[in-house]
Amino acid sequence: MKKLAIFGLIGSLTFTGILCKKVNVDFDETQYDARLSGGAATVFLSNSQAFGSMIEGLSPWDSYIHGVGDKMFSQTFVTAPAPHFGGLGTIYNNVSCIRCHMGDGKGIPTAGSFNSGLLTKISVPGLDENGGPLGVPGFGTQLQDKAVNGKSPEAKVKITYQDSLVSYSDGTAVILRKPSYTLSNPYQTLPSDYMMSVRLGPPVFGAGLLELIPETTILSYANAQKAEDKGVKGIPNYVWDEATKALKIGRFGLKANNPSILMQVAGAFHQDMGITSPLFPVDNAYGQMQYDGLKDDPEITDSMLMATVFYVRTLAVPARRDIEDPQVIKGEQLFKQLNCSSCHIPQAKTGVDVRLAQISNQRIQAFTDLLLHDMGPGLADGRPDYRASGSHWKTPALWGIGLLQRVNPTAAFYLHDGRARTIEEAILWHGGEAENSRKAFMKLNTNDRKAVLRFLNSL
Amino acid sequence: MKLNKFAKTMVIAAMSGTIFLSSCDKTDKQKDMSFPEMETAVINDFVDVVAHPLYSKFEILAQNLKVAVQELSDNPTASNLDNARQAWKDVRVLWEQSEGFLIGPVDYLNYDPYLDTWPTDYQAMEALLSSNTPITVEYLTGLDDPENATELTLRGFHPLEYMLWGLGGNRDATTFTAREKEYMIALATDIHNNVKALKESWLPGTINFGEVMKNPSVTNEHFHSKKEALEAIANALITICDEVGADKMSVPYDPVPDSTLSESPYSHNSLADFKNNIIGARNVYLSSFEGKTGKSLSVLIKENNRSLDNEIKAKFDVAINSFDGFSTTFEDAIYNQRNQVQTTLDALASLQSTIGTKVIPYIQQYVKD
Numbered sequence: 001m002k003k004l005a006i007f008g009l010i011g012s013l014t015f016t017g018i019l020c021k022k023v024n025v026d027f028d029e030t031q032y033d034a035r036l037s038g039g040a041a042t043v044f045l046s047n048s049q050a051f052g053s054m055i056e057g058l059s060p061w062d063s064y065i066h067g068v069g070d071k072m073f074s075q076t077f078v079t080a081p082a083p084h085f086g087g088l089g090t091i092y093n094n095v096s097c098i099r100c101h102m103g104d105g106k107g108i109p110t111a112g113s114f115n116s117g118l119l120t121k122i123s124v125p126g127l128d129e130n131g132g133p134l135g136v137p138g139f140g141t142q143l144q145d146k147a148v149n150g151k152s153p154e155a156k157v158k159i160t161y162q163d164s165l166v167s168y169s170d171g172t173a174v175i176l177r178k179p180s181y182t183l184s185n186p187y188q189t190l191p192s193d194y195m196m197s198v199r200l201g202p203p204v205f206g207a208g209l210l211e212l213i214p215e216t217t218i219l220s221y222a223n224a225q226k227a228e229d230k231g232v233k234g235i236p237n238y239v240w241d242e243a244t245k246a247l248k249i250g251r252f253g254l255k256a257n258n259p260s261i262l263m264q265v266a267g268a269f270h271q272d273m274g275i276t277s278p279l280f281p282v283d284n285a286y287g288q289m290q291y292d293g294l295k296d297d298p299e300i301t302d303s304m305l306m307a308t309v310f311y312v313r314t315l316a317v318p319a320r321r322d323i324e325d326p327q328v329i330k331g332e333q334l335f336k337q338l339n340c341s342s343c344h345i346p347q348a349k350t351g352v353d354v355r356l357a358q359i360s361n362q363r364i365q366a367f368t369d370l371l372l373h374d375m376g377p378g379l380a381d382g383r384p385d386y387r388a389s390g391s392h393w394k395t396p397a398l399w400g401i402g403l404l405q406r407v408n409p410t411a412a413f414y415l416h417d418g419r420a421r422t423i424e425e426a427i428l429w430h431g432g433e434a435e436n437s438r439k440a441f442m443k444l445n446t447n448d449r450k451a452v453l454r455f456l457n458s459l
Numbered sequence: 460m461k462l463n464k465f466a467k468t469m470v471i472a473a474m475s476g477t478i479f480l481s482s483c484d485k486t487d488k489q490k491d492m493s494f495p496e497m498e499t500a501v502i503n504d505f506v507d508v509v510a511h512p513l514y515s516k517f518e519i520l521a522q523n524l525k526v527a528v529q530e531l532s533d534n535p536t537a538s539n540l541d542n543a544r545q546a547w548k549d550v551r552v553l554w555e556q557s558e559g560f561l562i563g564p565v566d567y568l569n570y571d572p573y574l575d576t577w578p579t580d581y582q583a584m585e586a587l588l589s590s591n592t593p594i595t596v597e598y599l600t601g602l603d604d605p606e607n608a609t610e611l612t613l614r615g616f617h618p619l620e621y622m623l624w625g626l627g628g629n630r631d632a633t634t635f636t637a638r639e640k641e642y643m644i645a646l647a648t649d650i651h652n653n654v655k656a657l658k659e660s661w662l663p664g665t666i667n668f669g670e671v672m673k674n675p676s677v678t679n680e681h682f683h684s685k686k687e688a689l690e691a692i693a694n695a696l697i698t699i700c701d702e703v704g705a706d707k708m709s710v711p712y713d714p715v716p717d718s719t720l721s722e723s724p725y726s727h728n729s730l731a732d733f734k735n736n737i738i739g740a741r742n743v744y745l746s747s748f749e750g751k752t753g754k755s756l757s758v759l760i761k762e763n764n765r766s767l768d769n770e771i772k773a774k775f776d777v778a779i780n781s782f783d784g785f786s787t788t789f790e791d792a793i794y795n796q797r798n799q800v801q802t803t804l805d806a807l808a809s810l811q812s813t814i815g816t817k818v819i820p821y822i823q824q825y826v827k828d
Contacts, residue, residue, distance in 0.1 A: 078612055079583050409680060
């Protein structure tokens with residue numbers, strides 16, 4: 001009888017929905033500290049180390065692994081065979097993670113130099129077996145423009161810029177530089193129909209939080225934009241995950257072309273540095289004349305790869321600054337009025353991570369929807385990438401954008417290929433779905449434009 | 460009021476103590492300037508007493524290295540090889556001490572990787588030496604062909620160390636080939652060029668980073684306030700303690716000893732490198748270089764927390780003196796004097812922790828502008 005009563009109670013509670021209903025622990029919006037861009041994974045630093053801080057409160061073991069990953073992230077690799085850290089190339093773009101992500105931020109939009117942060121994706125029309133870009137025979141899907149001694153780079157990338165003037169109605173003018181990319185000295189003939197996409201590595205902090213934004217949240221953004229019918233119509237990318245052998249929603253990469261930090265990091269070791277890992281154990285030059293034939297794969301161990309992944313996952317987000325400044329507040333209001341926040345969605349809630357409380361269930365301010373948007377012909381690269389068309393780009397997170405100049409004064413460049421030298425230039429490049437927002441920004445008076453920029457610099 | 464003898468004695472003792480304490484207080488608290496003035500003086504003296512003189516001497520020693528390598532090339536005797544090796548060690552003292560403040564151009568203009576990239580790339584060096592490419596400083600820096608510039612693993616102190624000592628430190632002066640001489644001269648010239656440019660980047664004429672540090676403001680791209688400048692100096696101390704403790708010493712030591720992972724494995728100069736790193740950090744903390752001193756973080760902290768200042772100074776001494784406990788090279792000690800390695804690691808961790816948990820909060824609490 002007692003047992004029956006208990007079952008009855010559970011049944012009635014379930015029926016009334018009490019057990020099924022989640023407890024709502026969210027505070028009222030005004031109760032949050034607007035400075036906490038990364039929730040509990042926020043760091044109060046605004047100096048040159050602002051992008052490179054470990055989230056606070058990690059256990060001693062986790063701190064140790066973060067430190068191991070930190071060393072791997074900054075480690076220079078050399079030509080194999082070598083006593084340590086061999087395996088560079090034979091064809092590659094750079095020798096370490098840190099050279100393209102200086103101070104865990106960006107690199108410089110040049111190609112072929114020791115501190116160049118650009119990489120070039122290439123493909124030919126068609127799809128590979130997983131629906132991704134079809135590699136160029138003899139080149140693959142990424143061009144390696146450097147090679148170890150005795151080997152040939154796949155090709156060199158030439159960059160030229162052409163200036164154009166954009167003027168506001170008050171007479172103020174801004175010079176935009178439009179890049180042109182051409183390939184020279186290919187080690188073998190390139191097919192005439194190759195497509196290329198030149199991209200600058202983005203900052204890496206906060207990735208652990210972005211990885212935890214639920215897929216349902218991202219999809220809800222797409223549905224909301226569609227329902228609003230204001231010309232903004234983001235779509236999610238679905239891309240191949242080598243770790244699970246399945247298509248997953250894309251979150252990382254400039255076209256949301258990577259599903260996870262693991263794929264991003266292992267892919268960068270493999271394609272950018274020519275370092276094989278358990279996830280990508282075959283040399284990137286396999287089948288090409290640059291292949292070294294050494295039986296040294298994988299060139300980094302699983303534990304080294306995973307430590308690097310953990311390092312990226314546990315980098316904190318710098319806090320916002322000057323949030324009570326009237327100009328910043330005004331700029332934030334204008335940011336919303338201009339509909340910038342339709343794609344650069346200010347807040348999001350991360351899902352649960354039972355291992356890392358600091359990134360689990362956090363209210364964050366990444367200013368992204370992680371969706372692809374048609375950004376117009378001015379920014380188009382003409383190269384599809386899974387569901388991304390040649391004019392689609394993922395909405396980048398804006399947190400930390402105001403600190404780029406301080407983290408590395410030589411590497412504050414914006415947009416997917418670093419063509420914009422200021423945040424204002426970046427806004428003026430917006431087209432396609434963001435065309436209306438750009439036009440509305442251009443109609444603002446000088447003080448209001450300054451307010452928008454000041455707000456962005458507070459992120 | 461009548462006082463007995465004991466009480467009188469106590470009153471006199473107390474009064475004299477008060478007088479003593481007052482005078483001590485006046486001297487130690489630097490009443491000649493306000494706290495904000497002291498903040499300014501600390502930043503100015505860091506630039507004028509430590510940074511400028513250190514970089515100046517660094518350049519002189521880099522020039523000496525270039526001359527010594529040229530003489531070795533012209534006349535490859537054992538004596539000239541010894542001279543070149545000593546010149547290399549001498550300039551390393553200044554480089555390692557300068558790492559006590561990896562702030563500014565050395566960081567964001569990449570002079571650190573230009574000078575000190577590790578590890579060396581044996582395969583690339585051998586390939587270069589066996590090629591017909593003229594090995595000039597222009598070639599190393601990519602000035603003559605930017606698209607085909609060498610990687611930084613072929614530049615800086617460590618390839619030159621490899622040339623001068625060789626694996627195992629048994630390099631014979633008579634065995635240098637013409638190509639090796641060419642490479643050594645290019646390396647030493649490249650080092651000197653970089654050190655000279657680094658020195659000049661702090662002086663009027665180009666970036667003038669010394670003045671950038673001295674003039675924090677909202678329009679200063681590097682330092683919006685004195686607080687940020689002082690934090691940068693304190694953070695530099697943490698950075699070097701961490702680099703020596705958690706990286707340079709720990710990696711070859713833990714978990715399995717491996718001497719090939721040490722910083723200067725050919726010259727066995729690693730212990731001197733580490734010690735000079737921490738001496739450089741102490742120079743910054745005390746604003747002291749080559750016998751000259753100025754207003755320092757030490758003075759600034761003593762103003763409100765004398766025991767913290769004493770604690771930091773004591774921990775610097777313990778850490779630096781711990782290097783004298785080694786009776787062999789670091790490359791040997793990681794196998795045979797592991798307790799001594801651990802003693803130094805513990806001292807560095809303790810020092811780093813104190814700066815991180817007490818000095819940074821102190822600056823944040825007391826520095827308001």
